[in-house]
Amino acid sequence: MNIFSKLGWFFKKEKKRYILGITLLALTSFANLVPPRVLGLMADQLDTGHISWGQYVLLILAVIASAIVLYILRYFWRKQIWGGAAELERQLRSKLFRHFMVMDRTFYQRHRTGDLMAHATNDVSAVQNVAGDGIMTSVDSLVMGLSTIIAMIIFADWRLTLVSLLPLPFLAWGANKVGIRLYDAFDESQAAFSRLNNKTQESVSGIKVIKTFGQGKEDTKAFDGMIDDTIKINKKVFKWDALFDPLGTMIVGLTYTITIIYGGLLVTKKILSIGQLVSFIAYIGNMVWPMFAIGYLFNILERGSASYDRIQDLLDEKPQITDKYADENLKPVDIQGDLKYQIKSFAYPDEKNIPVLKNINFTLKPGQTLGLVGKVGSGKTTIIQLLLREFDKYDGEISLNGHDIRKIPLNILLRQISYVPQNNYLFSTSIQKNISFSKTDASQNQIIAAAKKSDLHNDVLQMPKGYRTLVGENGVSLSGGQKQRMSIARALLKQSQILILDDALSAVDAKTETEILKSLRRERQGKTTMIAAHRLTSVMNADLILVLKNGQIVERGTHKQLLANNGWYADMWRKQELEESR
Numbered sequence: 001m002n003i004f005s006k007l008g009w010f011f012k013k014e015k016k017r018y019i020l021g022i023t024l025l026a027l028t029s030f031a032n033l034v035p036p037r038v039l040g041l042m043a044d045q046l047d048t049g050h051i052s053w054g055q056y057v058l059l060i061l062a063v064i065a066s067a068i069v070l071y072i073l074r075y076f077w078r079k080q081i082w083g084g085a086a087e088l089e090r091q092l093r094s095k096l097f098r099h100f101m102v103m104d105r106t107f108y109q110r111h112r113t114g115d116l117m118a119h120a121t122n123d124v125s126a127v128q129n130v131a132g133d134g135i136m137t138s139v140d141s142l143v144m145g146l147s148t149i150i151a152m153i154i155f156a157d158w159r160l161t162l163v164s165l166l167p168l169p170f171l172a173w174g175a176n177k178v179g180i181r182l183y184d185a186f187d188e189s190q191a192a193f194s195r196l197n198n199k200t201q202e203s204v205s206g207i208k209v210i211k212t213f214g215q216g217k218e219d220t221k222a223f224d225g226m227i228d229d230t231i232k233i234n235k236k237v238f239k240w241d242a243l244f245d246p247l248g249t250m251i252v253g254l255t256y257t258i259t260i261i262y263g264g265l266l267v268t269k270k271i272l273s274i275g276q277l278v279s280f281i282a283y284i285g286n287m288v289w290p291m292f293a294i295g296y297l298f299n300i301l302e303r304g305s306a307s308y309d310r311i312q313d314l315l316d317e318k319p320q321i322t323d324k325y326a327d328e329n330l331k332p333v334d335i336q337g338d339l340k341y342q343i344k345s346f347a348y349p350d351e352k353n354i355p356v357l358k359n360i361n362f363t364l365k366p367g368q369t370l371g372l373v374g375k376v377g378s379g380k381t382t383i384i385q386l387l388l389r390e391f392d393k394y395d396g397e398i399s400l401n402g403h404d405i406r407k408i409p410l411n412i413l414l415r416q417i418s419y420v421p422q423n424n425y426l427f428s429t430s431i432q433k434n435i436s437f438s439k440t441d442a443s444q445n446q447i448i449a450a451a452k453k454s455d456l457h458n459d460v461l462q463m464p465k466g467y468r469t470l471v472g473e474n475g476v477s478l479s480g481g482q483k484q485r486m487s488i489a490r491a492l493l494k495q496s497q498i499l500i501l502d503d504a505l506s507a508v509d510a511k512t513e514t515e516i517l518k519s520l521r522r523e524r525q526g527k528t529t530m531i532a533a534h535r536l537t538s539v540m541n542a543d544l545i546l547v548l549k550n551g552q553i554v555e556r557g558t559h560k561q562l563l564a565n566n567g568w569y570a571d572m573w574r575k576q577e578l579e580e581s582r
């Protein structure tokens, strides 16, 4: 029942709908009392032989009328209560989605996609069930149970009622015992479902790797193992359910037996008429559902409660990157100016003792280009991630036009940056929509211009539907180079103050790279550009090139200066030149 108070905020919001729905539901339960009573009256009249055709027709009409009233009432309460459940589903899904949108990197490092999907689907459905089936079952069983007991007392006999309901407390005791176990079993079962979801998601996403390495059988075996575990956990739920259901059947049977024996006795003693006994037995039929409903209800409520707690735990997680220290008066123009890095040290949150960046100091004026080079794992991407505010905790400062980026409202800062990540991401829609993702109101000409600048236009013209060609999930139908150039086109369309290319030209050939860099130089006049790359030709025209090693700047200068320096850069340049000429 605890889940009803947990969902108090929702029921308060939807007060009118639920008051109306519950009232109609209660009226339905009352209307259900009419047919058994009519049946009893008919039996009595048949028994005494005092029945006229007129009365008989009247009683039949009463049964038909109550059936029509029941139909109408059922339609309207369902509309109200199921409508409420759908509304709860909408609100929970939307809450979760909004939460996913504001959460940062560390959240996604902690939770895997399959787990988040399980929260957004299975758990939401379980909670939604509380607001629909849960409400319906509790109101219906309570009102029907109580009103039937009252009808039994009024229309039959209070002694018979009391005696026949003697087995009921056993049912309540059983329900209580099972309910406690069910919560734990459901909690475990939902967690197991999350793990299974993770596995499915990872295997489907990594199907190419699994197949190429011939790991299909092993992966299927691992998956089967997980299914077995999940089934084992689910069996606990079934076990508790299975223990409860026969208890209900036993108690209903016991109630019938007691009624026949004791009711028969009362009839022979003329305390009860045949008609009253017939009504009473029909009323017990009305009691079957409320008795079974207890088990069903516990199932819904405990499942909903376990799922609600899982959702709430997720929603309670706060994003680390916020506008807590932001100066809300800052406008986009205020941050147009020098980009200045003064980082003493930075370590990733889960490895706080290992500094990944040390003493990173440089300034870029608007219109300048920075090149970041160095071995794999030297810290190039980390430098970029700090500007994108993926992490806020570091010793030092990054500023734009003198403003610490942690004090610039996130939406203003990020609007000034276009980013082409190492692992570019495309949405499963058309080329046109993928490019205009950065500027949804872009005209067709602007989209084409951006595609031309990233040397993609001619490729698109070769495709069956041109810019309307669908690219499949994460661009499966495109080559690596096409995906990269599409991501660059998307970034260029935004025309932002800062453009970041993180190893974004690695999948294009040297000629295409030269073309793209040429249009970048034209396009980016007066704006800042950062290029992280392994191929040094990508950065050779940069105003400042930083060579990184173990998170520190070991060489800095222009291409010319670095060649003269004769260090790692000059060495690498010669090697790459040699490779190109082969």
Ligand SMILES: Nc1ncnc2c1ncn2[C@@H]1O[C@H](COP(=O)(O)OP(=O)(O)OP(=O)(O)O)[C@@H](O)[C@H]1O
Pocket (backbone or CB within 6 Å): 348, 349, 350, 351, 356, 374, 375, 376, 377, 378, 379, 380, 381, 382, 383, 422, 503
């Ligand atoms: N999320 C993270 N948590 C902990 N350590 C990380 C994380 N991301 C990167 N690292 C570590 O930080 C170091 C710098 O990584 P970074 O990605 O910045 O290097 P990089 O120069 O961009 O490499 P590459 O050229 O391969 O892209 C590496 O040692 C890496 O293992």
